[in-house]
Amino acid sequence: MRVYKILSFPVVILLITVLFAGAMTVSAAAQTDTMMFRYNTQHTGDYSPVAGRSNGPLTWSFTTGGYVGSSPAVAKGVVYVGSWDHNLYAINATTAAELWKYTTKGEVYSSPAVVNGVVYVGSYDHNVYALNATTGVKLWSYAAGSYVDSSPAVANGTVYVGSWVTNVYALNATTGAKLWNYTTGSYVESSPAVANGTVYVGSDDGNFYALNATTGAKLWSYTTEDAVLSSPAVANGVVYVGSNDGNVYALSNAPAATSQGATPGFDVTLASVGLVIAAYIVKWRGRPPLFSSEARPRF
Numbered sequence: 001m002r003v004y005k006i007l008s009f010p011v012v013i014l015l016i017t018v019l020f021a022g023a024m025t026v027s028a029a030a031q032t033d034t035m036m037f038r039y040n041t042q043h044t045g046d047y048s049p050v051a052g053r054s055n056g057p058l059t060w061s062f063t064t065g066g067y068v069g070s071s072p073a074v075a076k077g078v079v080y081v082g083s084w085d086h087n088l089y090a091i092n093a094t095t096a097a098e099l100w101k102y103t104t105k106g107e108v109y110s111s112p113a114v115v116n117g118v119v120y121v122g123s124y125d126h127n128v129y130a131l132n133a134t135t136g137v138k139l140w141s142y143a144a145g146s147y148v149d150s151s152p153a154v155a156n157g158t159v160y161v162g163s164w165v166t167n168v169y170a171l172n173a174t175t176g177a178k179l180w181n182y183t184t185g186s187y188v189e190s191s192p193a194v195a196n197g198t199v200y201v202g203s204d205d206g207n208f209y210a211l212n213a214t215t216g217a218k219l220w221s222y223t224t225e226d227a228v229l230s231s232p233a234v235a236n237g238v239v240y241v242g243s244n245d246g247n248v249y250a251l252s253n254a255p256a257a258t259s260q261g262a263t264p265g266f267d268v269t270l271a272s273v274g275l276v277i278a279a280y281i282v283k284w285r286g287r288p289p290l291f292s293s294e295a296r297p298r299f
Contacts, residue, residue, distance in 0.1 A: 033076055036113030036153060043153070043193040043233045060096035064089065071111035071151070073119075075133065080119050082108025088121055088129070090136060100136035104129065111151035111191070113159075118173070120159050122148025128161055128169070130176060140176030144169060151191035151231070153199075155213070160199050162188025168201050168209070170216060180216030184209065191231035193239070200239050202228025208241055208249070222251055 065085030072081040078099060079091040084107040090099040106124030113120045118139060119131045124147045130139040145165030152161040158179060159171040164187040170179040185205030192201040198219060199211040204227040210219040230242035238252040 033117070034115050036073055036111075036115070036151070043191070043231060062089070062091050062096045062098070066107070069109045070121075073112045073114050075114040078133070080112045080114055080121075080133070082110060082112065082121060082123075084109065086123070086125075088112060088119070088131065088136075090119075090133070102129070102131050102136045102138065106147070109149040110161075113152045113154050115154040115173070120152040120154055120161075120173070122150060122152065122161055122163075124149065126163075128152065128159065128171065128176075130159075130173070142169070142171055142176045142178065146187075149189055153192045153194050155194040158213070160192040160194055160201075160213070162190060162192065162201060162203075164188070166203070166205075168192060168199065168211065168216075170199075170213070182209070182211050182216045182218065186227070189229045190241075193232045193234050195234040200232045200234060200241070202230055202232065202241055202243070204229065206243070206245075208232070208239075208243075208251070210239075222249065224249070 062079075064083035064087065067084040068081060069084065070082030072079050074080075074093055077093045079093050080088065081091070082088045086104050086106060086108065087101045088104070088108050089101045091097070092099055104123035104125045104127065106126070108121060108123050110122035114133055117133045119133050120128065121131075122128050122144070126144055126146055126148065128142045128144055128148055130141070131137065132139060144161070144163035145167070147164040148161060149164075150162035152159050154160075154173055157173045159173050160168065161171070162168050166184050166186055166188060167181040168184065168188055169181045171177065172179055184203035184207065187204040188201060189204060190202035192199050194200075194213055197213045199213050199216075200209070201211070202208045206224050206226055206228065208222045208224065208228050210221070211217065212219055224243035224247065225245035227244045228241060229244065232239050232241040234240075238250050240248065240250050242248045
């Protein structure tokens with residue numbers, strides 16, 4: 001009996017240590033108070049500052065009433081995610097308990113941004129919403145004129161988001177008042193990235209735009225051969241974005257060089273990649289056709 005106790009005590013201590021470490025890992029990963037599509041306004045996609053350790057097996061799942069194309073944002077121990085059942089959900093990150101849901105009048109394909117206790121998200125009901133992150137109460141909404149599947153970026157008190165009405169909008173993050181809009185030649189499904197006072201965003205008109213974040217004035221644009229649905233990432237002074245023409249582009253503020261409609265003064269590096277199109281037969285529930293009359297993919 002004495003030997004059993006001597007052996008069991010270290011084992012118990014080890015188990016407690018492992019469990020405590022696991023709990024701390026989950027806490028560190030979920031307690032940030034700011035989160036948005038691809039982690040930050042630059043859309044770098046580098047989650048390493050908040051990434052915890054994954055043990056692989058499923059921890060939980062949460063069932064909504066429709067497709068989930070929205071990418072979750074996790075802040076203060078809460079998972080925020082949209083669904084095609086028209087709802088934005090707030091889910092306890094540990095238990096999967098539903099904390100609240102906010103019902104819009106259209107599919108929520110947009111990925112939410114959570115900043116300073118407010119959740120910002122777009123809906124296919126043509127609105128951009130600001131909701132209290134704790135209660136789900138609507139703080140304001142802005143009528144964007146058409147579908148909003150673009151995911152908001154929030155920087156310096158301003159919400160930047162695109163709409164199918166062909167506009168990129170800058171909205172006051174507190175009031176929802178429009179500060180400016182920039183009109184492109186087609187739908188804006190791309191999600192804006194914001195860096196160094198510049199908003200970067202693509203359009204279905206085939207162009208990639210750099211806009212002044214304060215005024216909305218166009219700084220430059222780059223023309224590709226097809227729609228730019230891809231959402232840009234900005235890192236080390238370089239903007240990376242894809243196009244339906246099958247290419248990935250790297251654009252940077254450097255002297256010289258113009259190419260394919262690029263504004264003089266911007267160096268353009270083109271990396272060609274194969275375009276892989278995966279076709280899925282799905283019921284789009286009111287969304288415009290997957291392919292346009294020119295038979296180019298809309299995803």
